[in-house]
Amino acid sequence: MSTNSQTSRPVVRPLIERFGFPHLLAVTLVMVAATILLGIAAKATGSGLACQANWPQCDAGPYNLFPANLPSFYEWFHRFVAMFAGFAIIGTAIAAVRLPDVDRRVAGLVVAGLVLTPIQVVLGRETVTTYTMDILGLHFWTAISIFVVFTVATVLVWAPRxxxxxxxxxxxxxxxxxxxxxxxxxxxxxxxxxxxxxxxxxxxxxxxxxxxxxxxxxxxxxxxxxxxxxxxxxxxxxxxxxxxxxxxxxxxxxxxxxxxxxxxxxxxxxxxxxxxxxxxxxxxxxxxxxx
Structure with a gap:
């Protein structure tokens, strides 16, 4: 019985093939920027400690997974978006390393952003458990470094256009x-x-x-x-x-x-x-x- 050569390929193409690496990188950059601005909102509203100094949990719901009031919502939502930004960074880094047509400079930048991400997570925890202005400053500038890295990578990918x-x-x-x-x-x-x-x-x-x-x-x-x-x-x-x-x-x-x-x-x-x-x-x- 003859078989179609295309049956060896997955029925559903990988997301990266349909969406495109440049678009994936751009979306990741937007999520990084959104995380930074939500972090500013949490700090400016004094909500950084609103989850009763719990991390990564908050102060309401099963296992304290949800916010109890508006101030804790600001901090909870910042963490929520940051989580998905982290997933996007991981996915972008995997795609950059595995796709053969991605510029090695771009791959190196994305991997650098991936390396900075767990550092940023730890600093985010420290802003809750050990709040000092030095830690808050490091948390902010690490976020800016991740933003700059992903901006440079995004511009390099879109540069031909x-x-x-x-x-x-x-x-x-x-x-x-x-x-x-x-x-x-x-x-x-x-x-x-x-x-x-x-x-x-x-x-x-x-x-x-x-x-x-x-x-x-x-x-x-x-x-x-x-x-x-x-x-x-x-x-x-x-x-x-x-x-x-x-x-x-x-x-x-x-x-x-x-x-x-x-x-x-x-x-x-x-x-x-x-x-x-x-x-x-x-x-x-x-x-x-x-x-």
């Missing part, structure tokens, strides 16, 4: 987002009651947008432009953006207010200059599709 216009567009986004970052920062909003949970979530959301914009501009700029001074300028802008993100978090301390204001001003000038330089480079030179 991105053009020089996307570099200019990313810099425009950064130039628009930065003033909002300053206006809603503790440097301008000195009233603690005004700088509430919504403001903090919005500001940190803007922080992620700024970091993503400079990563896009730097990586795609290196692929689309040949001028070394321009690519070096874009790299320096990315470093300055990281410094401003750090100073923005420290700006609740008056000692950092001036540094943050100066850094933000320099970054805004860099964004505007970058827009002009990349537009001119796009008009005056024809660059290869990729390197």
């Amino acid at each position: 991105l053009t020089a216009d996307h570099v200019t567009g990313a810099l425009v986004v950064g130039a628009v987002a930065l003033p909002a970052h300053v206006v809603i920062s503790p440097t301008v909003i000195s009233d603690v009651t005004t700088y509430g949970p919504s403001m903090q979530m919005f500001q940190y959301g803007v922080t992620l947008v700024i970091l993503a914009s400079v990563i896009v501009a730097t990586i795609i700029g290196r692929r689309r432009f040949d001028e070394r001074r321009l690519t070096a300028f874009l790299s320096a802008t990315a470093v300055l953006a990281l410094a401003v993100a750090y100073l923005g978090r420290q700006a609740v301390n008056p000692a950092f207010e001036t540094l943050y204001a100066v850094g933000a001003g320099l970054l805004f000038v860099a964004f505007l200059a970058g827009v002009g330089l990349t537009r001119r480079a796009s008009r005056t030179s024809r660059t290869p599709a990729s390197r």
Whole structure:
């Protein structure tokens, strides 16, 4: 009896074949960003210890698996989303290692994000069981590191579809987002009651947008432009953006207010200059599709 050669293949194709690795990576990045912002909400509402210092459990329901009130819901929901973000990171790392057509640089970045994830989980537990500002800071910056790693990996995967216009567009986004970052920062909003949970979530959301914009501009700029001074300028802008993100978090301390204001001003000038330089480079030179 003859058999069809296709019967040896699974009836249901693996999810990664139908969904695509670039989309899986992009979804994972979104989940990482959502986890960060929900963590900010939990901190800003004072909900970090609302589960009665239980971890990973909360303070209600069978085995304390569910929240008992609104504050504990914030912390519980943050952990809930973080759990699925962790699953997404694991799945993305497995796919990156096993798929033959995934760039090894991308695979290395995703695996680095996977390595950072259990560290972040442990730090998350410590923010509940041993709450200190140092642990809280490490927890935040480890999350930002995971976000940056996955943003770089995502941009590298989507890079063949991105053009020089996307570099200019990313810099425009950064130039628009930065003033909002300053206006809603503790440097301008000195009233603690005004700088509430919504403001903090919005500001940190803007922080992620700024970091993503400079990563896009730097990586795609290196692929689309040949001028070394321009690519070096874009790299320096990315470093300055990281410094401003750090100073923005420290700006609740008056000692950092001036540094943050100066850094933000320099970054805004860099964004505007970058827009002009990349537009001119796009008009005056024809660059290869990729390197």
